[in-house]
Amino acid sequence: MVPHFYRKKHERKGNNMDSKGAEKPITKKVAIIQPFANTYVSHRKFSNLITPLKAFTGSNIFVSTTTLHLATLLKKIGCQVRIYNDITEEIDPAHVSEDIVLITIVTSSARRGYEIARLFRDRRVIIGGVHASILPHEALHHADQVVVGECERVLPDLIAGRNKERIIDIKPPADLDEVPHIDYSYLKVPPKIISLQTSRGCPFNCSYCSVSRIFGRRYRFRSPGNVLSELLNYREKYGEIRKIDLRPDADFTCNVERAKEILRRMISEGIIPKSIVANARLEAYKDRELLSLMSQLNFTICIGIESINQNALDEYNKKQRAKDIDEAIRVFHDHNIKVYGYFIFGADCDEPGTLKQYADFINKSDLDIFTVTVLTPYPGTALHNRLVSQRRIFEFNWDYYDSFHVTFKPARMSAYEMQKVFNDFYLETFSLKSCLRPKLLFDIDSLKNQLFISLMTKILNKSFRRYEESLKIQAAEHKRLSWKLGSVDIHSS
Structure with missing residues (x-):
């Protein structure tokens, strides 16, 4: 029916x-x-x-x-x-x-x-x-x-x-409590990681993100009981839940009381996985009861740090203070909660040396896991609209809109220079040698994650270098033409 x-x-x-x-x-x-x-x-x-x-x-x-x-x-x-x-x-x-x-x-x-x-x-x-x-x-x-x-x-x-x-x-959107729970029978074997979406929407409007455009500016939630029923059904069919990925939610902690109720019920039902990964905004560190529950459930919190420069955060419309980042990471760590930091490279205030600043910050703050990506003007975002109006986007092949390829003219470096320093940073930061960090050697899940990223970086490096070389050739050609025509090149500073 x-x-x-x-x-x-x-x-x-x-x-x-x-x-x-x-x-x-x-x-x-x-x-x-x-x-x-x-x-x-x-x-x-x-x-x-x-x-x-x-x-x-x-x-x-x-x-x-x-x-x-x-x-x-x-x-x-x-x-x-x-x-x-x-x-x-x-x-x-x-x-x-x-x-x-x-x-x-x-x-x-x-x-x-x-x-x-x-x-x-x-x-x-x-x-x-x-x-x-x-x-x-x-x-x-x-x-x-x-x-x-x-x-x-x-x-x-x-x-x-x-x-x-x-x-x-489609309007209006779905009532999330009436959406069927995922049927895993389509997989050959049950997943070791169960992925849950417990909410849709986001009231924030970060310039690089299209979540609010797709799912609306208002949070919509599944009730705690509905979320728990899916977890219990999974356990009944497939056995104990080893890992839970809540990252389909833009921010699992957006409604703190609901998040705490879900975690309380999980503990009450004996659903305590080896790890839970969830997106959250920085200010989640201020609720001590939430931190206590997360600690009991082996949480890794994924924080969109994005930048340690307040000018970049303001440009991204991030609604976040750079001076709070250190304290937030320290408080999470004090509660034995791992921190996965997301960083973006490519704001108008960013320079080639910005990545070195990120590396120093990552080492100083002792982040458990981190990812650095290239600022990408995805269609439907305020960033895309701004860069189109400024005629700064030079690449419209959607293949390259993956957060690893430079597709626009940066403000303080050439596109080629930005791609090269990013490729160099990634190859060094995620080398196999990076897996020997003392913190990783005592954390098998984080070590696996780092090893996966390291091997992927090695596999894909040739492709990234080919794109880098194509930007270098384009920059040289545009420079030659601009010298001849007296025009300004979109690829070089």
Whole structure:
């Protein structure tokens, strides 16, 4: 039976009802295809290289939470569903028997998603996901229909063919307590890490982020009881929960009282994993009861530090004070909570030496885990709009919108220089030697994470260096032309 939250009043009678007044199941055959963001190497080579690494870290190897969520929704309404993974198998239309093809894309996988869509011109193709939600008219060139936003409420009508709109903009969004729990039967083995989304939306409007554009400026929550029921159901089916990843939430602690109630109930039910990873804003360190609960549940808190320069934080509209960062990390550590710091390189105030400042700060603050990425002007963000208006974006190939490639003209260095110092920093900071940090040697999970990043960096370094070299060649060519024409080059300072 179709879950009641899918139904609208005007749909409860008519052709979708059987003779007894119950809704007919939608017995369509649907393929969900998860495209590979193929910037670096061929998907087959990438799969062969990364599969053992992902297995070593205990991650769900290649099927995203979004894909599993879609499969669960479709199964609930009666569809026969098969997941095709572009990383682990070749997408050959001759071997895909389903009549409807769903493709969900992020920006870095958009081009590959469109390539796959062209293979299925004889089928009904529906594209959704973050990138399609931001640029639906672009996606529509490659699909019969495009879904903008959250798909739960529209899915039955869409799959049954009752909704024939080309671009389907979904309002209002789903009630999260009525969204089905993920069905892990689509995986060959149960995941070692269970990934949960307990909220959607974000009231903040960081310039580089599109979360509020996709899910709205208001937090929407699952109730503590609903979250606990999913965890209990998982434990009943698959045994003890080893790890929980709450990072699908923009900020698990956004409603502190709700977060504390979830953690209290977990402790009461004896759900105490080896580790829980969650996003949180910096100010979470101020609630001592929350810290105590997190400590009991082996938390790693992922903090968007982004920069230690207040000017950069202000440019990002981060609503965060640089002077609070040190104290927050210290307090988390005092409660035996690990800190995973996210940093961004590329603000207008950043210079080549900024990465050295990050490295010094990371060592001084003794961060457990960290990631540094290149500032990327993703479509739909305030950053993208600003840089387009300033004519500073020179690369619109979505393959390179992955937070590791420079796609715009920085303010205080050339694009080539920014890419080179970033590549140098990454290769040095995440070398295999970095895994010998004393802190990592006594923390097997953090060591695995660092080793995974180190090996990935080594694998992808050639690709990053090729892009760096292309920027160098472009910079030289533009410099030569600008000298001839007396014009200003977008690539050089």
